[in-house]
Amino acid sequence: MTTAIIGEAAVDRAALFEFLLRTGDNALILAHRLSEWCGHAPALEEDIALANTALDLIGQTQLWLGLAGEVEGGGRSADDLAYLRDAREFRNLLLTERPNGDYGKTMMRQFLFDAWHYVILNALRASSDVRIAEIAEKASKEVSYHLERSRDLVIRLGDGTAESHARMQEALDDLWPYTGEMFVGETSDEALAAAGVAPEPQSLKAEWDALVAEALSVATLKRPADGHMHKGGKRGIHTEQLGYILAELQFLQRAYPGATW
Amino acid sequence: MAAAHPSVKDIWDWLAQVPDPEIPVVSVTDLGIVRDVAWDGDTLVVTVTPTYSGCPATTAINLDIEQALNDKGIESVRLERRLSPAWTTDWISTEARRKLNAYGIAPPIDGTAADGRLLKRIERLSSGSNLTVACPRCGSTRTEKISQFGSTPCKANYRCRDCLEPFDYFKCI
Numbered sequence: 001m002t003t004a005i006i007g008e009a010a011v012d013r014a015a016l017f018e019f020l021l022r023t024g025d026n027a028l029i030l031a032h033r034l035s036e037w038c039g040h041a042p043a044l045e046e047d048i049a050l051a052n053t054a055l056d057l058i059g060q061t062q063l064w065l066g067l068a069g070e071v072e073g074g075g076r077s078a079d080d081l082a083y084l085r086d087a088r089e090f091r092n093l094l095l096t097e098r099p100n101g102d103y104g105k106t107m108m109r110q111f112l113f114d115a116w117h118y119v120i121l122n123a124l125r126a127s128s129d130v131r132i133a134e135i136a137e138k139a140s141k142e143v144s145y146h147l148e149r150s151r152d153l154v155i156r157l158g159d160g161t162a163e164s165h166a167r168m169q170e171a172l173d174d175l176w177p178y179t180g181e182m183f184v185g186e187t188s189d190e191a192l193a194a195a196g197v198a199p200e201p202q203s204l205k206a207e208w209d210a211l212v213a214e215a216l217s218v219a220t221l222k223r224p225a226d227g228h229m230h231k232g233g234k235r236g237i238h239t240e241q242l243g244y245i246l247a248e249l250q251f252l253q254r255a256y257p258g259a260t261w
Numbered sequence: 262m263a264a265a266h267p268s269v270k271d272i273w274d275w276l277a278q279v280p281d282p283e284i285p286v287v288s289v290t291d292l293g294i295v296r297d298v299a300w301d302g303d304t305l306v307v308t309v310t311p312t313y314s315g316c317p318a319t320t321a322i323n324l325d326i327e328q329a330l331n332d333k334g335i336e337s338v339r340l341e342r343r344l345s346p347a348w349t350t351d352w353i354s355t356e357a358r359r360k361l362n363a364y365g366i367a368p369p370i371d372g373t374a375a376d377g378r379l380l381k382r383i384e385r386l387s388s389g390s391n392l393t394v395a396c397p398r399c400g401s402t403r404t405e406k407i408s409q410f411g412s413t414p415c416k417a418n419y420r421c422r423d424c425l426e427p428f429d430y431f432k433c434i
Contacts, residue, residue: 045408045418052410059315063344118377134345138314141347141434142414144375149409 015188024064025092031057083253111150128196158219180229293352396421
């Protein structure tokens with residue numbers, strides 16, 4: 001087994017690589033979804049805000065996938081990982097690849113993700129791997145803004161008109177089955193948690209639940225019951241949505257390998 | 262025999278002349294993004310920290326720094342990225358805050374960075390009268406936030422309710 005020495009802990013390099021791919025892919029795929037709104041959002045300010053959120057997430061993707069390539073040690077750059085992997089090699093949560101729907105649904109997806117992103121990044125700031133702790137410190141500042149914004153909009157739209165309330169409840173009900181995957185642990189998570197590199201996914205649930213429950217209550221929205229939860233993204237089993245995303249995201253590098261500008 | 266290297270102090274002075282590409286009224290040192298300058302043999306190492314991780318100006322800033330130093334006769338420059346401690350608006354100098362305001366961008370109000378709990382922050386913002394974002398054009402404190410994001414990720418969009426001008430607020434991070 002190849003190991004990377006981090007502080008006093010020896011961590012399976014493959015487990016660390018998987019973890020970094022997941023973290024980077026979540027940011028990349030959600031950023032791509034948000035960027036689809038560019039030029040189409042309901043108001044200019046919202047358009048700019050979504051594009052800026054996407055930009056933050058792409059910046060974070062570069063850091064996470066850059067580190068993933070370094071850990072892998074095969075000479076792959078962040079760009080190589082973003083543009084030249086196929087769907088089965090992506091490790092993002094299925095939630096991040098859900099279609100945008102209407103603006104309310106986009107903000108609901110964003111809020112459910114931001115709340116989790118905020119909690120995991122705060123935990124990662126204490127990672128025993130200093131490289132991870134540094135990226136998390138940087139990213140968590142940006143994500144605090146994302147969470148404040150998406151929470152605010154979920155509340156305004158949830159506790160808005162009858163129409164906006166109904167749409168937000170529908171969005172919540174639709175997206176809820178995609179939230180369980182955030183807290184599903186894989187074998188590689190146990191090794192990373194034991195070495196203090198990353199938290200066990202289940203350990204983040206209580207804080208996420210509290211953040212979400214508080215906002216939904218102010219938004220007058222009803223938290224759906226936990227029923228069947230979709231999963232697979234973390235293992236590379238995706239919905240058909242990811243293929244369409246990659247077709248657009250990767251087209252240029254696939255058609256013109258190595259193109260730069 | 263190579264000539265003596267320019268002093269680190271001179272280099273800091275030169276860097277203080279390199280404008281931020283997005284907000285040219287302030288320099289890269291004003292913003293606090295140059296973290297270190299040191300010689301490594303004949304190579305000058307300039308350590309830079311990004312403002313936001315996705316800031317598209319980062320590449321331009323690095324090129325500008327390299328170009329400015331090349332123009333001063335330094336041939337070998339290496340730029341290094343430092344993430345930690347993460348950049349904070351607290352590092353923006355007092356002079357730079359004055360320049361931002363004169364340029365039409367309300368400078369950051371320290372201690373108001375997002376912490377993920379908007380309600381708490383609004384309480385904190387509204388509890389002290391000096392924490393209001395003042396309009397850089399007319400000075401009125403009757404202003405309102407239009408959007409958490411302005412023309413760049415580092416700014417929020419505000420509007421003055423007296424002179425009615427929209428303006429950017431350099432938000433705290």
